[in-house]
Amino acid sequence: MNCMMKILKKAQKRREEAKKDLEEPAPEEESGEWTEMDEEEVRTIRTKADVERQVTLKIQVEEHSESSKMRFRVSEPDGDEEDTFLQLPEYLQEELATKDGWDYSRIGLSAAPDEEGCKIVLSEQMARDREVSCPPNSTSVLCNVYRFDAMRYYVTGVNLAEGLPSDIIITKDELHKDKELCGFIESGIDRKVVDHLLSKLTFTEQGLGLALTEDAELQKTEEA
DSSP states (O other): OHHHHHHHHHHHHHHHHHHHHHHSOOOOOSSOOEEEOSOOEEEEEOOOTTTSOOEEEEEEEEEETTTOOEEEEEEOTTOOSOOEEEEEOHHHHHHHEETTEEOGGGEEESSOTTSTTOOEEEOEEEEEEEEEEETTTTEEEEEEEEEEETTEEEEEEEETTTOOEEEEEEOHHHHTTOHHHHHHHHHTOHHHHHHHHHHTEEEETTTTEEEEOSSOOOOOEEEO
16 A cells, blocks of 8 residues: 555656646746747637637747747737747657647636636646546546646547547536535545546537536546
8 A cells, every 4th residue: 555655646746747847937048049830820729618708829839949949839819918838848749749730739728718817728638548437328438638727627538439529628616516526636636536527427429428417426437
């Protein structure tokens, strides 16, 4: 048991270090300049449907001429806010660079769009390819879990039988309704947070797809 706790603590420390990479801006370079790598993209990012307003962002990939560091420069087309710079350490470059270009789906918001303190952030991947049996029909769904903030999550899933994709933003208001989940979040044990989040999902082939329910019974999840 002690050995397992040490392993979990080390894994948690690595995740915290990775999160720090996303949150802290890189120091200004003493020489060189940032150059644009690709054409600017305009994307509508995922927000809570029917609850939050849509948010469209301009995204530019930049590389530093001296250090070869990379970053996303992000802004709202009609906004008055300054540009947000999202640093891309090597491990994130490997995750986000695809044969078809950059994966911008990891860019999101730390809170509701109009909430005070809301920031543009890169999500942290908490779980990859977790197979979950979702009520009401015990549908097998392959899920990925991402964290934009301690109180904001994004879950994507694919119905393994039909290949139907779905996703859901889980907001602070929804999380506050679940005291047990809030306790796991405060404890900082990510595995318990992921397991509990996935246990609260339902999946319907028609209509909602993935949805969060306060009444879902704990479902057994397993690594795919």
